[in-house]
Amino acid sequence: MLEGRRHSVDVPLSKTLVALKRVRSLRDPETNSMGKFPMFIENMNWETNSASDPILKSNDHNDAVLTDGHYFHSDGGRDTHYSDAESVKSSRLQDIKLCSAKKSSKHRIGDRDSTRTKAIRKSCGEHRLRLDSSWLRHSPDLFEEEVDSYRDLHLEVPEMVNRNTRKKTLHSELRRPAAAAEKTDRRYMGSPYLSPSDNAFSPRTLGFFNDEPDVTESNQNGCGLGSCWSRTPKYRDLGGLSDGEEQSHPLLVGEVHKPAFKERNPYPDSPRGLSQKFRPRSFDEFVGQPVVVQSLLNAICKAKVCPMYLFYGPQGTGKTSMARIFAASLNCLSFGEKMPCGICRECVSFFSGRSRDIKELDPSHINCKDKVKALLKSTSLVPSSSHYRVFIIDECQSLLVETWAAILKSLTELPRQTVFIMITSDLEKLPPISLSRCQKYHFTKLKDADIVWRLQKICVEEAYDFDDDALTFIAVKSNGSLREAETLLDQLSLLGKRITVSLAHELTGVVSEDELLDLLDLALSSDTSNTVRRARELMSSRVDPMQLTSQLANLIMDIIAGRCRPEKVGRKFFGGHKLADLGLQKLRNALKVLSETDKQLRSSKSCATWLTVALLQFNTGDPTDIDDSMTLVRTSNLKDEPLCRSFSTRESLQSSLCECSLGRSNCFEGYCNATKKLDTIWRRTIESCQSDPPRSFLKKGRLASIYLKQGLAIAQVEFSSPEYVSRAEASWKLITNSLQHVLCHNVELRISLARCSSLTKAKELTYKLLGCSGKRQYTFDSLRAESLVDPYFPEKHIEPLHCPNTAASLGAMVQDELPRKPGSDCHITSNGVVSEEDLTTPAGNRPGCFGKLQRTPLAADSGHISVKGWPRGRLVLSVPRKASLETFLCTTVPYIFCSRANSKETCRSAKEED
Ligand SMILES: Nc1ncnc2c1ncn2[C@@H]1O[C@H](COP(=O)(O)OP(=O)(O)OP(=O)(O)O)[C@@H](O)[C@H]1O
Numbered sequence: 001m002l003e004g005r006r007h008s009v010d011v012p013l014s015k016t017l018v019a020l021k022r023v024r025s026l027r028d029p030e031t032n033s034m035g036k037f038p039m040f041i042e043n044m045n046w047e048t049n050s051a052s053d054p055i056l057k058s059n060d061h062n063d064a065v066l067t068d069g070h071y072f073h074s075d076g077g078r079d080t081h082y083s084d085a086e087s088v089k090s091s092r093l094q095d096i097k098l099c100s101a102k103k104s105s106k107h108r109i110g111d112r113d114s115t116r117t118k119a120i121r122k123s124c125g126e127h128r129l130r131l132d133s134s135w136l137r138h139s140p141d142l143f144e145e146e147v148d149s150y151r152d153l154h155l156e157v158p159e160m161v162n163r164n165t166r167k168k169t170l171h172s173e174l175r176r177p178a179a180a181a182e183k184t185d186r187r188y189m190g191s192p193y194l195s196p197s198d199n200a201f202s203p204r205t206l207g208f209f210n211d212e213p214d215v216t217e218s219n220q221n222g223c224g225l226g227s228c229w230s231r232t233p234k235y236r237d238l239g240g241l242s243d244g245e246e247q248s249h250p251l252l253v254g255e256v257h258k259p260a261f262k263e264r265n266p267y268p269d270s271p272r273g274l275s276q277k278f279r280p281r282s283f284d285e286f287v288g289q290p291v292v293v294q295s296l297l298n299a300i301c302k303a304k305v306c307p308m309y310l311f312y313g314p315q316g317t318g319k320t321s322m323a324r325i326f327a328a329s330l331n332c333l334s335f336g337e338k339m340p341c342g343i344c345r346e347c348v349s350f351f352s353g354r355s356r357d358i359k360e361l362d363p364s365h366i367n368c369k370d371k372v373k374a375l376l377k378s379t380s381l382v383p384s385s386s387h388y389r390v391f392i393i394d395e396c397q398s399l400l401v402e403t404w405a406a407i408l409k410s411l412t413e414l415p416r417q418t419v420f421i422m423i424t425s426d427l428e429k430l431p432p433i434s435l436s437r438c439q440k441y442h443f444t445k446l447k448d449a450d451i452v453w454r455l456q457k458i459c460v461e462e463a464y465d466f467d468d469d470a471l472t473f474i475a476v477k478s479n480g481s482l483r484e485a486e487t488l489l490d491q492l493s494l495l496g497k498r499i500t501v502s503l504a505h506e507l508t509g510v511v512s513e514d515e516l517l518d519l520l521d522l523a524l525s526s527d528t529s530n531t532v533r534r535a536r537e538l539m540s541s542r543v544d545p546m547q548l549t550s551q552l553a554n555l556i557m558d559i560i561a562g563r564c565r566p567e568k569v570g571r572k573f574f575g576g577h578k579l580a581d582l583g584l585q586k587l588r589n590a591l592k593v594l595s596e597t598d599k600q601l602r603s604s605k606s607c608a609t610w611l612t613v614a615l616l617q618f619n620t621g622d623p624t625d626i627d628d629s630m631t632l633v634r635t636s637n638l639k640d641e642p643l644c645r646s647f648s649t650r651e652s653l654q655s656s657l658c659e660c661s662l663g664r665s666n667c668f669e670g671y672c673n674a675t676k677k678l679d680t681i682w683r684r685t686i687e688s689c690q691s692d693p694p695r696s697f698l699k700k701g702r703l704a705s706i707y708l709k710q711g712l713a714i715a716q717v718e719f720s721s722p723e724y725v726s727r728a729e730a731s732w733k734l735i736t737n738s739l740q741h742v743l744c745h746n747v748e749l750r751i752s753l754a755r756c757s758s759l760t761k762a763k764e765l766t767y768k769l770l771g772c773s774g775k776r777q778y779t780f781d782s783l784r785a786e787s788l789v790d791p792y793f794p795e796k797h798i799e800p801l802h803c804p805n806t807a808a809s810l811g812a813m814v815q816d817e818l819p820r821k822p823g824s825d826c827h828i829t830s831n832g833v834v835s836e837e838d839l840t841t842p843a844g845n846r847p848g849c850f851g852k853l854q855r856t857p858l859a860a861d862s863g864h865i866s867v868k869g870w871p872r873g874r875l876v877l878s879v880p881r882k883a884s885l886e887t888f889l890c891t892t893v894p895y896i897f898c899s900r901a902n903s904k905e906t907c908r909s910a911k912e913e914d
């Protein structure tokens with residue numbers, strides 16, 4: 001097989017000599033008999049031996065004739081007189097030995113340098129030849145017969161014969177009418193060989209070859225001798241194409257500086273890197289993608305091969321390799337375990353880059369009407385020697401829509417043996433029409449474990465000294481691309497040391513995990529100055545902010561997922577505590593900040609600054625973030641109440657609370673914050689509803705409280721009327737889902753009538769009372785702090801200390817209203833907790849206690865509330881007109897009203913009490 005490809009002809013030496021003599025004396029091709037043997041003249045060639053210097057294959061005559069790159073090989077035996085076409089044919093059939101010219105032709109093409117030119121000039125010397133191509137007109141049938149004779153023998157048609165025939169046809173076509181051309185077309189249909197003239201790949205059709213001798217000469221793409229064989233097509237620079245056969249296949253040749261082949265030999269003898277060297281050659285060498293492998297293997301085994309395949313997925317995941325393996329397997333002649341076997345005739349020719357039936361096409365070379373037409377015409381030919389003709393088109397997203405349309409249109413008419421394999425890493429760019437007409441195979445990113453396994457194998461084969469950790473790092477760094485991993489390994493191996501993690505960090509400019517944990521620890525602990533210092537240090541030395549951002553995000557995700565090594569994390573900031581103690585919420589918030597930063601960095605020039613700013617935000621949470629230990633209870637239930645507005649704005653009330661004599665206690669700030677948080681959460685919950693009707697309905701409700709227990713958020717939602725409550729109950733799923741979406745927690749929903757509704761009666765009563773007397777006082781029976789019970793979670797008994805908000809607000813309220821007499825306020829407000837003693841001790845019984853507290857309102861409608869005192873353990877409040885009790889006791893009402901001692905709220909007028 002290999003032999004059969006060589007574009008040289010062994011001719012007895014005597015024949016050569018005769019030919020040489022004739023050529024030397026050749027002046028007028030019209031009259032000279034040598035004009036009848038142009039192929040010999042054409043076939044005379046330099047052979048380049050392995051040392052790459054051109055030599056002439058002549059035993060006794062160093063002064064051989066240089067033609068356009070072919071040579072006569074003289075065996076010194078017979079001497080035949082070639083007088084006509086018949087004799088040429090028969091003598092060639094006897095003597096011609098086709099052999100592979102891959103290497104020699106490679107040298108011829110690649111070595112168009114001055115050395116070679118000089119050698120050629122020297123050898124050629126005075127024998128500059130001139131030959132007019134007019135011979136073509138005189139012996140048009142000669143080459144066709146020759147081609148036929150090759151075919152009869154099932155031999156490959158030598159390139160030169162092909163080319164000669166092409167020339168002949170070109171000339172004859174110029175003369176013959178279109179009908180004749182058509183006839184020829186039909187004649188070659190289905191031929192196992194590409195008809196040189198009618199071949200859809202013909203250079204003329206495709207425009208890859210310029211067969212006009214003058215043009216060739218002017219381009220100086222010939223053998224290097226401008227004057228030698230002036231009208232004969234010369235060697236083109238084929239972009240280093242090595243195989244003479246490739247030249248005969250114009251689609252693969254390309255224009256002068258544009259080879260149609262993407263990669264000349266997919267499996268070169270001397271690979272240039274690990275990724276080339278370890279390119280898988282069979283299904284069992286292929287790593288990962290089990291579904292793709294299984295499916296394609298079955299397609300081959302069951303002979304269910306479809307006309308077009310589309311391989312898509314990220315880069316370096318094996319698409320091209322698999323396309324080649326699949327193509328080779330389709331034509332492999334062996335049915336053994338290994339697919340493809342790699343040793344049968346077809347496999348050998350494919351892996352040496354000389355398969356005629358498996359072609360890789362460059363999309364940019366078929367993006368033209370004529371060329372795609374030619375390609376499609378060629379697809380109708382039966383394979384030359386294999387089962388299938390496979391066309392692999394990599395980066396198929398570069399094909400024009402028209403090209404796609406033409407190819408897809410022809411799919412139904414394709415012979416069963418023709419297969420297209422399209423490859424892309426950018427599926428989005430393909431025209432939709434292309435997606436529905438082929439079998440699609442998705443190549444996913446490779447798993448880290450698979451990559452590590454492959455790298456280990458390579459390291460062992462290459463005898464590299466390595467740490468497993470380093471390979472794991474490479475795998476993670478390469479983001480699912482085996483090619484990237486192999487390239488990185490290749491680079492590391494060049495450092496000549498053991499392949500370690502620190503070496504890999506150094507090479508890739510990555511921060512080590514320890515340094516990263518340090519930085520995260522500082523940022524999470526709000527150590528502002530050290531965070532800034534450390535971040536600057538890292539980024540000023542070697543680390544790219546974008547990379548640092550993604551590393552930090554990965555680290556946080558690893559911690560959350562429990563993938564970060566506990567001993568490392570524990571040492572840094574877990575401090576032996578559980579993850580929950582660290583505050584999952586903080587980590588989630590940090591992730592949020594990082595994702596925002598990542599977007600920002602892409603469009604910013606001062607990336608280092610913005611990343612530092614982001615690190616400082618790690619400790620400030622989102623209002624909707626709720627922590628495991630968090631309990632949020634609404635401090636105001638007045639939002640929708642008209643009375644609230646009539647009294648004063650809620651905000652002013654809150655601010656008055658916050659700025660009370662407690663002196664902005666944290667407790668109070670948190671207290672107001674809780675309401676704000678609940679409001680924000682509820683607003684986002686409403687926004688997250690997709691449709692309008694439920695959205696407007698939810699606006700009628702509000703979030704009263706959230707308790708978080710063991711990862712479950714118990715959310716209390718209130719509605720102001722029983723009708724709304726039942727409507728809400730009907731759509732509990734929707735509310736729960738929306739809340740879950742916002743809180744990122746499992747949610748248990750409780751729907752109830754608004755707390756204020758428990759006050760509705762009181763309010764109504766208040767109105768009544770106010771209506772009749774203008775100013776009333778209310779007494780709360782049995783107000784005992786230790787017996788506070790959450791009305792909505794009756795099972796939960798709230799100890800005073802666990803209910804700081806309630807006690808504090810009560811304390812503040814009382815404090816705020818207390819007359820500023822020395823010693824009158826110390827008991828209630830010191831820690832925000834109202835002690836039982838405070839509440840139950842009758843006025844004046846204890847030193848420093850309230851005594852009979854009374855504050856006269858400034859005016860009936862001024863909105864001030866006075867504390868009347870604690871007669872018999874009861875708090876007596878004076879509420880002005882237009883204000884409600886509810887307004888005043890905005891946060892404490894539910895608790896006060898549901899005291900355990902007497903869960904029945906009482907509302908009596910001060911008058912009654914008196
Ligand atoms: N699944 C795999 N199994 C074995 N080797 C692989 C695999 N994927 C990639 N490789 C290695 O990566 C190199 C490149 O692979 P290949 O060209 O097949 O990837 P690709 O997906 O076609 O990439 P691109 O889209 O960039 O062309 C191969 O030479 C091989 O060494």
Ligand SMILES: [Zn+2]
Nearest residue numbers: 332341344347
């Ligand atoms: Zn095989």
